[in-house]
């Protein structure tokens with residue numbers, strides 16, 4: 476099993492749905508048929524959920540071709556455009572998407588500003604950037620265990636918590652998206668979700 480195949484396994488664990496769900500909730504006000512790009516889609520779970528639960532037109536992109544190969548294994552994504560990216564570039568027309576999502580991506584990139592500039596460029600006026608990031612805070616309480624359910628694949632939840640906490644805390648301290656929004660005169664919002672374990676931030680341009 477390579478990393479991308481392992482990531483498919485992680486994304487298919489029941490807990491992962493509860494982690495990703497807030498992103499779909501933030502996108503809910505968008506009109507049906509809105510065009511959404513999921514950057515750093517990995518094995519494509521958000522796309523799969525989005526295609527089954529929304530009327531949006533989804534596309535995915537990632538810098539890792541092995542991840543995209545895993546995403547292509549999802550039957551729901553047979554007709555979904557999946558793009559291989561060169562880091563820091565988004566090879567799409569200016570003002571061509573209604574929303575761009577980043578789930579557990581921006582906090583891994585040492586300097587995300589070039590990618591954020593590209594995102595602002597490809598978003599239409601009033602377009603929305605949405606980022607989901609582990610906080611490294613919050614508790615693994617009985618409540619969250621009840622929420623995600625008892626399932627053998629949920630062991631990956633504990634690994635995720637262990638692996639992402641450090642970068643998650645650094646991301647929260649830097650306030651990169653709040654500063655970027657100020658620089659662009661755009662509205663910035665943040666919600667703590669998933670029992671305090673994750674944050675969803677969004678910028679309305």
Ligand SMILES: C[S@@+](CC[C@H](N)C(=O)[O-])C[C@H]1O[C@@H](n2cnc3c(N)ncnc32)[C@H](O)[C@@H]1O
Pocket residue numbers: 486514515516517518519520521536537538539542560562563577578579580583584590
């Ligand atoms: C932790 S995974 C998250 C995957 C998926 N978004 C999810 O929520 O499960 C991070 C993904 O971001 C991708 N990635 C890393 N750097 C990137 C960049 N500069 N541009 C686009 N994708 C990137 C990786 O290849 C990987 O698939």
